[in-house]
Amino acid sequence: MTEPMGITSPTDPDAVIHDAIATLRREGLRITVPRRQVIDVLARTDEHLTVEDLHERVQERTDGIHLATVYRTVETLVQRGLIDHIHLPHGATTYHLVVDRNASHCHAMCTDCDRIIDLPPDLLDGVAAEVLRQHGFELNSRHAALTGRCRDCRAG
């Protein structure tokens, strides 16, 4: 992997934003209004947002930012490891900021209520090791959006 990113206070939006901007700059990428806004929105929520969601919220702040730009922005941020994306059954891809690069967590989605629950980062470690040994397949647990039924829907 890469060198440990010295994140000071993990949930302080301003610090996260500053780090993200610094990373972009370090990689030779330009700091544009759309990029600032997308990072800002993601840094100030713990929700998992679709591009549509992001576009909507970014629009509320700065008018005229095109949907295609948001798509390109999240693509860029994913490539640089600044945000994670998970693919959901029956729906769009959702995005969320990477706070700790060494502990990106797993997700599960309820097929009844579409809610997303976060799971421990190490949940699939054992399985990953097993799959690597048996099948030579290197699991990326980040993208693994598991599915099932959540506590509430099972009860209801």
Add this chain to the structure above:
Amino acid sequence: MTEPMGITSPTDPDAVIHDAIATLRREGLRITVPRRQVIDVLARTDEHLTVEDLHERVQERTDGIHLATVYRTVETLVQRGLIDHIHLPHGATTYHLVVDRNASHCHAMCTDCDRIIDLPPDLLDGVAAEVLRQHGFELNSRHAALTGRCRDCRAG
């Protein structure tokens, strides 16, 4: 969980087709040409096919079957538990016949070459139990399309 793998001859297409048709009939559903063809195609391959794939192959046999019909057919077959569908990142949903209803397997997709590899049915059993206990979330490992990089792509 038990391990009832390979009781009769699990890969005999004709037997599988016969069973599937019988199930449809038992459920009061009509046995139509499109349904026959979709089941037939799926029974004679171990690939994971998209609706587009299915439509193409069905068309080669009987002309005039509409794409929308294939969509409706797979939906019906999924509902009756005759086929499984998995949602893939960056692509369409793929379908494959359920051979053993007690041991539907897991899947992983290579993000480099888009290949799908089948994984043991019990791979996520431990994780599923853990998630259920800790989070009350009932995992459905059928839909869980894991992602990562396959042996070939890691080597290349």
Add this chain to the structure above:
DNA sequence: CGCTTGATGCGAGGTTCTCGCATTACTTTC
């Protein structure tokens, strides 16, 4: 064989996402 109604064919259209191209604006250099 004819009836009933579930299933299909068809096309319109929705949603999610991509792409090419002209224009804008971020960064660097002077």
Add this chain to the structure above:
DNA sequence: GAAAGTAATGCGAGAACCTCGCATCAAGCG
């Protein structure tokens, strides 16, 4: 602080995947 070079954006067209309503057809029944 202005000009230059080019990365990034805004825009619209359109691809890919999927859904739906409705008229028609045919599977299964007696």
